[in-house]
Amino acid sequence: MRRRYFLGSAMAGGALPAAASAAREPASFRTTQQADVFLDRPQTGKPHAGKVLAAIQPHCDDIPIFAGGTVLKLIDEGYRGFLIRTSNDEMAGSGATVGEVVLNNERDTLEVTRRLGLEKLYTLGCRNHMMDGSSKLELRARLIFLFRLLKVDTVLCYDPWGHYEENPDHYVTAQSVEAACWMSGGRWDYPEHFEAGLAPQSIKEKYYFSRGPQLVNRVVDISPYMDRKVDVNLANVTQGPAGENGSRLRRSLAQQGRKLPLLGDDDDTANRAYIKDLVFHDDAELGQQYGVAYAEPFHYIGPTEEYATRYIRENTVAL
Template sequence: MKRRDFFEKSIIAGGLAMPAAAFSSKGTESPAGSLPEGEEVFIEKPLAGRPHEGKVLAVIQPHCDDIAYYAAGTVAKLMHEGYTGYLIRTTNDDAAGAGDSIGERVLNNEVSNEAFAKVMGFKKVYDLGYRNHRMDEYNIQEIKGRLIFLFRLLKVDTVVSFDPWDHYEENPDHYVTARAVEAARWMAGMNTDYPEQLEVVEPHPVIERYYYARGPQIVNRIVDIGNFIDKKVEANMAVVSQGGGGRTGSLLRRRLAAEGKRLPILGNDDRTADFNYIKNFMLDQFSESIRGIPSDRKTGEKYGLEWAEKFRYFGSNDQGMTDYIRKNAISI
């Protein structure tokens, strides 16, 4: 991500060459009036126990820092409540982050991706390996075919991914991945798509989707991540090769020390500096300039929550009929 790299390098170097707003996209929540008639914003609160035990979550990200940035609190919550999680990264991350050569960047980002997966507790990581910033040159049908196989193989119930209907998303890796996921998740349930796969896997549609966006989006779900904000911070600390988290806080602390200054909020050691930088600056005070979306704390504040993430959510739409049959069917 060019603009994040720019921000990170600039802040470490001691200043921004241009106002942050000049290269920051705004994550604007649509007014409630934009929701389809009869639909309201649902506040997803923490659930006791492990109600999602036995369910499978596929978390799809183009780059090693995407989920850490935008949805790690919700993913941590869902896995804490019982989901088994799998991480699918669609690119090889060869165009951004630490490293002077393609090979170095690929390796450093792969190490970050694995570290992120370990912090989050994913059961397995799948790397599809498409070239970074070039996903719009690949045939989407191939990407869909691979995702359809994985959704069937893993029997995925729920996905977390970029919103395929996001507006003003600049990165083709994000919107190509999002569109492939959305198409693959319902086609995975049909026996007419890739029927040869059915010799080894069963048709299996993915019903639940949590879609996040950097641009304007019709938000219908706010997830309370208050219990998981520290896990989200740790997830961002694991991504050291790119993004606005990683070791940015400790590097800033050292630069200030070299100038004979300190920010009390960054504490007295590297770990505290990295943790507090992410929690207070990246996810809150300077979220717009670092991540391009509003603060997680401000998102929560609107709904009386301490920290929150927002999504366009889709679930089962046949619940009404299922409930009706359960209540009204009589024995014959």
């Protein structure tokens, strides 16, 4: 769970209060690349009404851990959303057989979809831990189809350029998403889609998260959504660091005649406290750097306008 970030100089110079900027940074937040960092705070109303997001993950616990608060925030601000899981989740979690593991993870992912406020889950069924042997061309084509079908404006997924990523499912998914975003808006890529009633769909915003060092340029304040993020992660009981691990630890300690006061005296309290205070300690630590309670980091790529286009728009006059 421990993540390290490449944070730019703006963290100390722009978004942080003076007292926080003067504090010594933990080793995990030392700057190694320059980037302007934008602190994205919750907005009132529905500023994103009419937009569609796709939260894309290889495994059932990726989006809940790294982007759960941001997805909840965007949905609350007006987005409609869908969850896309690229693997079949056969290699991790509880179950007596591979089939049980797949079924248990599917049930968890459906519940995660519901708790995030997303409309539907799409599972693409690639072999778990073997996606580097799968056809990236096929995966990219299926993602392009879904982006056009769902009219996706914004994606959230692993960073295709995240450093030291061990899991092939993570980087294959991320690279396929990046290429699909680029091609989805083209009229010559898979033109048969258009005969079926679809249209080119340009992806306008990307939120990339990473398990390792990353060039972070956007930090999302998820403080109002933290308890709901905990609820989402409670759904992943089959695999991952959250789920029911708090109650398991409480029972294990009790058998040894010991207790951890943080975990309270019942399973629900134990699970919630374990997730919020231990699993998501990084969210609190990053939030402290920015003067908020909890935050999630991303490399964000937003809409851009070329200089020539802007110049023409701003300087065109009547004859």
